[in-house]
Amino acid sequence: MIQVMAAKSFKHPLHRQRMVWAYCVICCVALARAAHSYAEDPPLKNQPERFNGAVGRRFKVQTQVDLTKVRVGEPLRLLVVLTTDDPDARGVRRPNLRNDAWFTKRFYIEDIPDRDRVVKTVKGTLWEFHYRLKPLDVTVDKVPIFRFAYYKPGSVPPELGYRWAFADAISLKVLPRRRAKLVDASGKPIQPPPQFYEVPSSEAILRRVQPDKFPPFGLLIVGATAPLLLTGVFVLFWRQRHPDELKRRRLRRSQAARLALKKLSRKIPADPSEAARQSSEALLFYLAQRADYSLKTPAPDEIQRLCTSIGVSTPVAQRLSVFLTRCDEVRFAGAAIPAGNLRSEGEQLINALEMELCHLPPRYSQG
Numbered sequence: 001m002i003q004v005m006a007a008k009s010f011k012h013p014l015h016r017q018r019m020v021w022a023y024c025v026i027c028c029v030a031l032a033r034a035a036h037s038y039a040e041d042p043p044l045k046n047q048p049e050r051f052n053g054a055v056g057r058r059f060k061v062q063t064q065v066d067l068t069k070v071r072v073g074e075p076l077r078l079l080v081v082l083t084t085d086d087p088d089a090r091g092v093r094r095p096n097l098r099n100d101a102w103f104t105k106r107f108y109i110e111d112i113p114d115r116d117r118v119v120k121t122v123k124g125t126l127w128e129f130h131y132r133l134k135p136l137d138v139t140v141d142k143v144p145i146f147r148f149a150y151y152k153p154g155s156v157p158p159e160l161g162y163r164w165a166f167a168d169a170i171s172l173k174v175l176p177r178r179r180a181k182l183v184d185a186s187g188k189p190i191q192p193p194p195q196f197y198e199v200p201s202s203e204a205i206l207r208r209v210q211p212d213k214f215p216p217f218g219l220l221i222v223g224a225t226a227p228l229l230l231t232g233v234f235v236l237f238w239r240q241r242h243p244d245e246l247k248r249r250r251l252r253r254s255q256a257a258r259l260a261l262k263k264l265s266r267k268i269p270a271d272p273s274e275a276a277r278q279s280s281e282a283l284l285f286y287l288a289q290r291a292d293y294s295l296k297t298p299a300p301d302e303i304q305r306l307c308t309s310i311g312v313s314t315p316v317a318q319r320l321s322v323f324l325t326r327c328d329e330v331r332f333a334g335a336a337i338p339a340g341n342l343r344s345e346g347e348q349l350i351n352a353l354e355m356e357l358c359h360l361p362p363r364y365s366q367g
Contacts, residue, residue: 042151045159050099054150056089061148063167065133071175072138077112078131080146080167085124094129095148102144107133135174143170256289257354264343264350272337276330279346283324286350290357300324307353316352323349 042055060083067076080095094116097103112130119126133143146167155161182190263282269275287303291310298306300321307317323345330337 042161043158046162048149048162048164050095050147051149051151051162052093052095053091054089054093054148055091055153056084056150057086057152059084059089059148059150059163059165061146061165061167063143063146063170065143065170065172068171069173069175070135072135072177075110075132075134076172078133078143080129080131082127082129082148082165083124087124089125092127095146097131100144100147103133105136106140106144107135109133135172138174138176140172140174142172145169254354256286257350259289260286260350261347264346273331273334275342276327276337279342280324280327280331283320283346283349286353290353300328310357312353312356316349316356320349320353 042051042053062081062083064079064081065076070076082092094111094113097109103109110132112132115128115130117128119128148165148167150163150165152161152163184190260282263285264279266278269278284298284303287306291306303324304317304321307320308314312320326337327342330342
């Protein structure tokens with residue numbers, strides 16, 4: 001009776017339109033819920049410690065090893081294969097075995113990310129992760145169960161959406177390390193000398209060794225004075241080959257006097273101003289070599305202070321200042337002073353300066 005009434009109501013155009021609209025609303029709600037479930041982020045509540053962000057309807061995991069019989073410290077390769085048939089799966093990253101105590105207690109772990117790959121198949125997506133494991137001791141008997149945590153979207157409530165995928169353990173046989181052998185360059189084993197196996201006698205062990213005698217006193221004196229004598233000989237040899245700075249300065253100063261007097265001994269120019277310039281330049285050249293100053297055109301007062309600072313007496317310094325002032329008067333003011341007088345006075349000043357600075361007799365006169 002009910003079926004007959006439903007069939008009659010469905011034949012009515014208004015009822016048929018209502019049924020179509022209800023079916024469309026149900027489909028839209030289901031699609032919106034599915035889209036919202038994939039767009040939602042995994043909740044923090046009840047999140048496993050080893051969760052690394054994988055989101056999908058279902059995951060499967062398998063593990064493989066290339067060796068089942070190894071020695072302690074020798075490597076074996078572990079392959080973790082993760083598959084899913086969910087086309088909207090996301091967030092899959094390399095699992096970190098160092099966060100799993102089941103692995104860290106048994107193996108030294110190395111990642112091999114260069115060999116990882118992701119393959120899209122007809123049935124879904126496949127991930128491969130490669131690791132290198134080294135057993136820590138002979139008590140290791142298996143590769144432990146591999147656990148992979150992921151989040152299943154659309155779960156109600158969301159905090160109950162975390163799931164686990166497991167891979168079975170793989171049995172192993174771990175042998176002790178190989179005995180290390182010492183070999184020479186040709187590869188032959190190195191044997192210890194026969195004395196290595198000899199056991200010393202009790203007399204040799206209990207024998208008291210007398211300390212060495214103290215060296216004679218004369219040998220100690222020779223050992224203490226020999227370094228001093230060698231040092232003195234070396235210093236004398238060095239001073240002969242390399243004169244000290246004082247001797248070099250004295251040699252340079254005496255050469256400065258000779259060069260300055262040689263400048264004054266040139267032919268006296270006919271022009272008084274040129275003769276005054278030649279005399280002042282000779283005196284200034286001598287002072288530049290003796291006092292190591294770098295002024296190109298110093299004033300007479302500056303020259304007087306310079307001479308006083310290097311040990312020249314005040315009368316000689318004043319004479320030098322007056323002489324340079326007279327040379328400037330001849331050069332720039334046209335004062336009438338014979339050129340011969342300027343040259344002779346310049347020679348006297350150089351000899352006086354050399355006698356005071358080097359304490360030598362005036363023997364460089366070219367007159």
